[in-house]
Amino acid sequence: MVQLQWQGYHRADGSVGVRNDLLVLSIAGLTGPTARRVAAALPGSKCVTMPFGGGLIGEDAQAHLRSLIGFGLNPNVGAVLLIGSDTPKLQQISQAIAASKKPFAALCLDDCEHDALTLTDRAIRAGAQLRLEISRLRRQSAALSDLCVGLECGRSDPSSGMVANPLIGQVADRLEQAGAQVIFGETLEWLGAEHLLAQRASSTQVAQKLVAAVERREQLARSKGQDLLGNNPGPTNIAAGLSTIEEKSLGAIAKSGSAPIRGILALAQRPSGPGLYAMDASAYSPESLSGFVSAGAQMLLFSTGVGNSYVSLLAPTLKISANPRAARTLMQQLDFDASAVFEGRMSASNAADQLMHRLVDVASGTLTWGEVLGEGDEVVARLGEAL
Numbered sequence: 204m205v206q207l208q209w210q211g212y213h214r215a216d217g218s219v220g221v222r223n224d225l226l227v228l229s230i231a232g233l234t235g236p237t238a239r240r241v242a243a244a245l246p247g248s249k250c251v252t253m254p255f256g257g258g259l260i261g262e263d264a265q266a267h268l269r270s271l272i273g274f275g276l277n278p279n280v281g282a283v284l285l286i287g288s289d290t291p292k293l294q295q296i297s298q299a300i301a302a303s304k305k306p307f308a309a310l311c312l313d314d315c316e317h318d319a320l321t322l323t324d325r326a327i328r329a330g331a332q333l334r335l336e337i338s339r340l341r342r343q344s345a346a347l348s349d350l351c352v353g354l355e356c357g358r359s360d361p362s363s364g365m366v367a368n369p370l371i372g373q374v375a376d377r378l379e380q381a382g383a384q385v386i387f388g389e390t391l392e393w394l395g396a397e398h399l400l401a402q403r404a405s406s407t408q409v410a411q412k413l414v415a416a417v418e419r420r421e422q423l424a425r426s427k428g429q430d431l432l433g434n435n436p437g438p439t440n441i442a443a444g445l446s447t448i449e450e451k452s453l454g455a456i457a458k459s460g461s462a463p464i465r466g467i468l469a470l471a472q473r474p475s476g477p478g479l480y481a482m483d484a485s486a487y488s489p490e491s492l493s494g495f496v497s498a499g500a501q502m503l504l505f506s507t508g509v510g511n512s513y514v515s516l517l518a519p520t521l522k523i524s525a526n527p528r529a530a531r532t533l534m535q536q537l538d539f540d541a542s543a544v545f546e547g548r549m550s551a552s553n554a555a556d557q558l559m560h561r562l563v564d565v566a567s568g569t570l571t572w573g574e575v576l577g578e579g580d581e582v583v584a585r586l587g588e589a590l
Contacts, residue, residue, distance in 0.1 A: 207559065209566040210342035211278075211349065211501075215304035218278035219349040221501045221519060221566040224249045225334045226280045227326075230271055230287040230296060231256030234312055237319050238286045241326040245334055248284075249516055251581045256289065258589035262469075268292075269471035270583040272299045273497025275307070278351075279517050281337035282306040284330045286322065288313065306336050342568065348382030348477065350566065353495025353503045353518070354458045355389070357488045358439050360508025364454020366525035366545045367506035373555035374504065374562065375460035375479065384474045386500060387459040388482035388491050391424075393417050395449030396456050400481070405463045412467040416483040439509065458506060470584060471497035488513050489582040492520070496581060502566060504558075512536055514573030516581050519565050522572065523558070538571050 211219040225248040229238035235252035242250035251274055259267050275283040275296065283300055287293040290311050297309045308329040315321040354371055356363055375385045393400055397417045404410035424430075440451060465478035471494055474480045484494045492503055492515045503520040505511070510533050514520035524530055525541040539558055543549035565571055573579055 207347055207563045208344050209347075209350075209563045210568065211345040211566060212281065212340050213343055213345070214278055216276075218499070219345040219501075220278040220281065221568075222279040222517075223281040223337055223340055224279055224517065225282050225284065225330060225337060226251065226275065226517070227284045227286065227330060228271065228274060229253060230285065230292055231289055233288040234286045234319075234322070237312075237323050237326065240323050241284070241286065241330055244327045245330045248330065248334065249280075249579075251516065253583060255585070255589070256287075256292070260590055261587065263586050263589070266470045266586070267583055268295070269469075270493065270497040272296055273471045273473070273499065274517065274581060275300045276303055276305070277496055277499060277517055278501050280305070281340060282333040283308075284326060284333060285309040286326055287311055306333055308333060345566075346381070347378060347563075350378065351384040351386070351474070351499045351501055352378055352562075353492065353498075353500040354385065354387040355488060355491055355495075355503060355505040356392075356455055356458060356507065357505065357511040357513065358507050358509050359451060359454060360440070360526060361454075362525040362527075362542075362545050363506050363508045364450070364457060366551070367508070367523050367541050368454050368457040370525070370541055370544065370551060370554055370558060371458040371504045371506055371523065372460035373551065374558050375458065376462055377555070377559060379460065379462040379477075379479050382477045384477055384499070385460075385462075385479045386468065386474065386482050386495050386498060387456075387479070388484045388494060389455060389486035390416050390420050390483050391486045392452055392455035393481075394421060394452050396452040399453075400456060400459070400464060403461070403464050405465050409464055409466060412483075413464070413481060416467060416481075458504075468498060470494045473499050485584050489580065490584040492518070493581045493583060497583075502562065504562070507537075510536065512573075512578060513580075514571070514578045516579035519571045520573050520579075521558075521562065521565060535576070536572050538565075 227242040229252040401410035462479040468482040525545040527542040530542040
């Protein structure tokens with residue numbers, strides 16, 4: 204296999220970013236408006252705010268903290284401006300970012316006599332200094348093994364399972380063979396096909412966890428009186444031609460390729476090494492993509508059938524479709540048109556070659572449509588009640 208090289212930003216912790224963003228990160232709802240004001244005053248920065256933060260318990264609290272730290276540690280983030288109103292949590296996140304030797308500043312509302320305007324002024328000045336500092340960095344050569352790529356599908360139709368997802372699966376296999384990290388998720392989208400994933404598990408323990416993850420979410424839905432029929436596949440999937448959960452799942456898991464599954468990750472949990480990993484998390488794109496990003500994914504491959512405009516804020520998201528109509532009508536939303544494969548005008552192997560080169564091109568700095576249009580957000584899942 205040809206070892207493609209790309210150009211990225213090498214970080215002190217050994218990771219490599221495909222972008223070099225200043226992240227303005229509000230760790231609680233109280234300081235969200237301030238963070239948005241600060242980001243607006245620092246053109247080119249990325250702003251992530253949490254609408255909640257206090258009263259979280261159990262896995263919610265753990266996932267919340269993992270996500271915030273993970274956003275800050277993502278290789279695409281050159282520097283972090285932390286803004287909060289909870290001193291202990293601010294210190295905890297600061298310590299994690301400091302350990303990576305990434306430039307950062309942390310400001311607390313309590314240190315500004317609870318004056319949000321004073322906090323705004325101080326944060327703009329600190330953020331400006333960080334932005335100047337990371338602007339001195341230059342791209343250098345990197346290998347495919349330096350990549351962590353998340354795999355997603357949304358608003359699927361038959362062309363997704365027949366072409367777009369298997370195409371992503373080919374790319375996933377090539378990345379895995381090159382020593383990269385690859386993550387797929389959407390646990391409920393394994394339902395009815397989990398036995399096929401279990402057959403690819405690297406150990407009996409991983410196989411058992413794959414099956415248990417699906418059973419747990421299916422039971423969760425039943426315990427709340429939720430009938431998965433009509434919900435997954437959703438109305439858009441059904442209108443597009445998908446009929447059953449199993450049919451949708453067989454198409455969805457195709458994007459994971461054929462490599463052994465090394466482990467099961469919790470939301471926002473980082474892979475322990477190279478290879479293919481499954482993330483046990485929500486099937487809904489905003490939460491799923493953010494889970495990959497907080498786990499370290501610098502790029503995302505996202506297939507769609509009829510169209511899906513959602514993208515990550517921090518990781519360039521390559522939108523892929525094999526639906527001929529979508530390819531004609533969504534030219535400023537789709538980054539890769541695979542309709543030629545669907546129509547028999549191109550082989551899947553040739554399309555995989557092209558998608559690999561497109562991925563490297565974007566990793567080296569070319570923008571996705573989502574970036575051009577200023578789309579993107581990050582969302583942290585809530586699992587239960589708060590205190």
